[in-house]
Amino acid sequence: MVEKYIFGSPFETEAVTACMEAVGFAGKVICGEISLEDGFCYSYQMDDADVIYGLGEANRGINKRGYKYVSNCTDDPNHTEDKISLYGAHNFLIISGKRQVGLFFDYPANMCFDIGYTRQDMLTVRCERADLYLYVITGESAYDVAKQFRKIIGKSYIAPKYAFGFGQSRWGYKTAEDIETVVKRYRDNQIPIDMVYLDIDYMQDYKDFTVNAERFPDFPQFVQKMKAEKIHLIPIIDAGVKIEDGYDIYEEGVEKGYFCKREDDSDFVAAVWPGWTHFPDMLNPDARAWFGGKYERLTSLGIDGFWNDMNEPSIFYSEEGIKALNQAIADYVKDTESDGDVMDNANTVPGEVRWLMEQLQNNPEDYRRFYHNINGKKVRHDYVHNLYGFNMTRAAGEALQKIAPDRKMLLFSRSSYIGMHRYGGIWTGDNQSWWSHILLNLKMMPSLNMCGFLYTGADLGGFGSNTTRDLVLRWLALGVFTPLMRNHTAIGTREQECYQFEHIEDFRHVVGVRYRLIPYLYSAYIKAAENDDLYFRPLGFDYPDDRRAVETEDQLMLGNEAMIAPVYTQNVSGRTVYLPEEMKFVKFMPDGSIYEETLSQGTHYVEIKLNEVPLFIRKGKCIPVVDAAENVDAIDLSTVRYLGYDGAAYEIVE
Numbered sequence: 001m002v003e004k005y006i007f008g009s010p011f012e013t014e015a016v017t018a019c020m021e022a023v024g025f026a027g028k029v030i031c032g033e034i035s036l037e038d039g040f041c042y043s044y045q046m047d048d049a050d051v052i053y054g055l056g057e058a059n060r061g062i063n064k065r066g067y068k069y070v071s072n073c074t075d076d077p078n079h080t081e082d083k084i085s086l087y088g089a090h091n092f093l094i095i096s097g098k099r100q101v102g103l104f105f106d107y108p109a110n111m112c113f114d115i116g117y118t119r120q121d122m123l124t125v126r127c128e129r130a131d132l133y134l135y136v137i138t139g140e141s142a143y144d145v146a147k148q149f150r151k152i153i154g155k156s157y158i159a160p161k162y163a164f165g166f167g168q169s170r171w172g173y174k175t176a177e178d179i180e181t182v183v184k185r186y187r188d189n190q191i192p193i194d195m196v197y198l199d200i201d202y203m204q205d206y207k208d209f210t211v212n213a214e215r216f217p218d219f220p221q222f223v224q225k226m227k228a229e230k231i232h233l234i235p236i237i238d239a240g241v242k243i244e245d246g247y248d249i250y251e252e253g254v255e256k257g258y259f260c261k262r263e264d265d266s267d268f269v270a271a272v273w274p275g276w277t278h279f280p281d282m283l284n285p286d287a288r289a290w291f292g293g294k295y296e297r298l299t300s301l302g303i304d305g306f307w308n309d310m311n312e313p314s315i316f317y318s319e320e321g322i323k324a325l326n327q328a329i330a331d332y333v334k335d336t337e338s339d340g341d342v343m344d345n346a347n348t349v350p351g352e353v354r355w356l357m358e359q360l361q362n363n364p365e366d367y368r369r370f371y372h373n374i375n376g377k378k379v380r381h382d383y384v385h386n387l388y389g390f391n392m393t394r395a396a397g398e399a400l401q402k403i404a405p406d407r408k409m410l411l412f413s414r415s416s417y418i419g420m421h422r423y424g425g426i427w428t429g430d431n432q433s434w435w436s437h438i439l440l441n442l443k444m445m446p447s448l449n450m451c452g453f454l455y456t457g458a459d460l461g462g463f464g465s466n467t468t469r470d471l472v473l474r475w476l477a478l479g480v481f482t483p484l485m486r487n488h489t490a491i492g493t494r495e496q497e498c499y500q501f502e503h504i505e506d507f508r509h510v511v512g513v514r515y516r517l518i519p520y521l522y523s524a525y526i527k528a529a530e531n532d533d534l535y536f537r538p539l540g541f542d543y544p545d546d547r548r549a550v551e552t553e554d555q556l557m558l559g560n561e562a563m564i565a566p567v568y569t570q571n572v573s574g575r576t577v578y579l580p581e582e583m584k585f586v587k588f589m590p591d592g593s594i595y596e597e598t599l600s601q602g603t604h605y606v607e608i609k610l611n612e613v614p615l616f617i618r619k620g621k622c623i624p625v626v627d628a629a630e631n632v633d634a635i636d637l638s639t640v641r642y643l644g645y646d647g648a649a650y651e652i653v654e
């Protein structure tokens, strides 16, 4: 059962697609207390045994208890354990204990979820203005509640099958030659691959929808050449539009009034990669259609996939921020009669100047300095901050449906709000080449699925920091199962393409296992999307009465047939797994054979070498496997056989 409560005058986020009558709040909701004395505050006294699921792309565990999280889409590339805000805002929780209750707080501004942080047994959800919809969902189990929630937010975006191939990316590939080298080395080494990503350097001066003509002398022909090699090129699109005379997108946007404006109606100016930029008003339906239409410049050249970046939106600094900093420096120079070179020795930078410098990036002040024009109404950005990335991706998604109604395109975003799952997937942003981030990747996946985001994945091998061979291999062995399987890394870090390391055959094998499993994984994904179901689930969704299963957070259920338990620690030759019931332990061995062993319910230590990929098949189930292939098109379904329990059947769907 789903109930919808209205508080004040909520902003229509369009997260929910189901038509429902909202009930006015009459002092009581099914579970918990609500106070409207100081903004909005929901509170609930948690039982010791209550598990709190949800929050989509958030830090820490699958059970969110024991910390606080703030929905405030933020470009923060350092995902340490203390961080409370990442790129997305997914305000959906499930309280699972004596009762099974889902709560969706449909509110697009800053919102705090204190889940046993201030007081260990208290869950409180607060926001500044009591203008929101609250959906309260009751069900038989946490799993049931999640599925009911998925029903009201509309069907998830479905990625094309090629997007289940392997992708290579690196911030730093600049020229057609760089890309060709990557493709050649993958093909020469017979490591399967379907996609190479174009990061910001393909553009002319970081201008959206342009291609640098020196680096790509004949881009249309290059796209075709790559196509012939069975490679899809996936360009990045950034939120900010460069201010530059003669750049038609900038000029059109100014003329049509499609950029976000300051209070005095001048176009807001922020610095991002291109230098000074304007932000397209993604919340204005006309501006959205206009910006989305520009993707055709690239699709008309044969491009069929995109990743949307910097759409929190990320701000390096604003004109106002720089002015304040310059003023502080000038004042300092005047006061001290120094020679004006405050930067020559960091120790001489006065506290106030240093503070202003540190505050330049993603400053909350800046998010209060610009406005959206939403159907004629002026809305200050901070009131709707968490909807920007959603609507950028919606702009693209709606346009792509028009441009090529019969063709599935790949689309995913960095920033998101619930509702965006209908238009694209997400990648989890700038992680690091840390072992702990393999586990963070794993734990985020089911929470994202609860919020509708099925096409998801992390930067395999790690984005920031220098990676190592063993880390890439172990991470790939998790990535084999995530819908987005992409190796991506930052400029300046150690090269981490699969061919950069010794014993390339191990990489060929691990990536090859992905291709052996694509018929299964893509089917499981389509089934989840079509049935408002989850592709990845916490063990507690399937075994709610088994406390040990509920508390297991380093394994996931996949589809209806499988469980994964990747290795995420260094220098080990295996790991401990917990089996809530008998399962078949399967290992894809480097010689192409498949090891199978039936394991009983309980705890087992299983050996898993760096070049082996483990998987568990549930009792009574089976999954299809095929021969490895060099790209998705080359997968030969006639090589199919079934792994798992005899007598079981599996239906492959596409």
Ligand code: MIG
Binding pocket: 170, 171, 199, 200, 236, 309, 310, 414, 429, 430, 488, 489, 490
């Ligand atoms: O400020 O385009 O998360 O994947 O490589 C960094 C360069 C901008 C952030 C993305 C990352 C991408 C990088 N971008």
